[in-house]
Amino acid sequence: MATTTARTLLVEGQPIALDPEGYLVSLDDWSESVAEALAADDGRELTPAHWEVIAVLRDFYQRFEAAPAMRPLVKAVKQSLGEEKGSSIYLMQLFPESPAKVGARLAGLPKPTNCL
Amino acid sequence: MTTFSDMETVSDVETVPQDLLIVLRHPPHGSQWLREGLDVALVAAAFGQRVGLLFQGDGVYALLKDQQAGALGQKGTHPQMAMLEMYDIDMLWVSETALAERELSADDLMLPMVPLNAEAVAELFARHPRTLIF
Numbered sequence: 001m002a003t004t005t006a007r008t009l010l011v012e013g014q015p016i017a018l019d020p021e022g023y024l025v026s027l028d029d030w031s032e033s034v035a036e037a038l039a040a041d042d043g044r045e046l047t048p049a050h051w052e053v054i055a056v057l058r059d060f061y062q063r064f065e066a067a068p069a070m071r072p073l074v075k076a077v078k079q080s081l082g083e084e085k086g087s088s089i090y091l092m093q094l095f096p097e098s099p100a101k102v103g104a105r106l107a108g109l110p111k112p113t114n115c116l
Numbered sequence: 117m118t119t120f121s122d123m124e125t126v127s128d129v130e131t132v133p134q135d136l137l138i139v140l141r142h143p144p145h146g147s148q149w150l151r152e153g154l155d156v157a158l159v160a161a162a163f164g165q166r167v168g169l170l171f172q173g174d175g176v177y178a179l180l181k182d183q184q185a186g187a188l189g190q191k192g193t194h195p196q197m198a199m200l201e202m203y204d205i206d207m208l209w210v211s212e213t214a215l216a217e218r219e220l221s222a223d224d225l226m227l228p229m230v231p232l233n234a235e236a237v238a239e240l241f242a243r244h245p246r247t248l249i250f
Binding site: 060063064065066068069070071072075076113 | 203
């Protein structure tokens, strides 16, 4: 599916193309600096707690070629980071609004399709 | 394409929540049937519905191990199948007849499946008023 570029974000001098919903047009563009720039663009700051969830999200995409909806995200976080962090409350605190959507955007994944 | 709002309408008229049965009868490549069926299963499960899958006919080819992605940069359905577990979809049935007709056995399959004979398939349908066939 062709994705249109709505705007670009300048990261370390490189223009990074974003789709109309703010997700990366090319998933290969992702780097930690891009994640930081995307977060700053949202007015968020990434802490180590965010980074470990971003790593879980990227691993999920590697394994299943899809960004997880909330329920499987909670399950994946529980498997990787333990029972305590594998809860929707914890993830909502890290990524207010929608952890699945916001997390996928910061992790450089496409928008989760099973998440309305 | 079935949307969540369709499903909501279905559950509104029912007093007891029922499991959703999704029947997959198409092979991974050549059409979107399998992918669409799996997508509906994943959406329903993402919203907390209990979903069971029955693989019948050429749908059993979706279960074969060691598949590759399709041509022209298509994604395979293999990763989607592997992902079912993350959506807590663990009621997985396969038609024994369909496997036998294709000279396949449980060892050829990527996921642990419960094989059903023709009678058990009929009984499965009888138990699931909410069935979607792909």
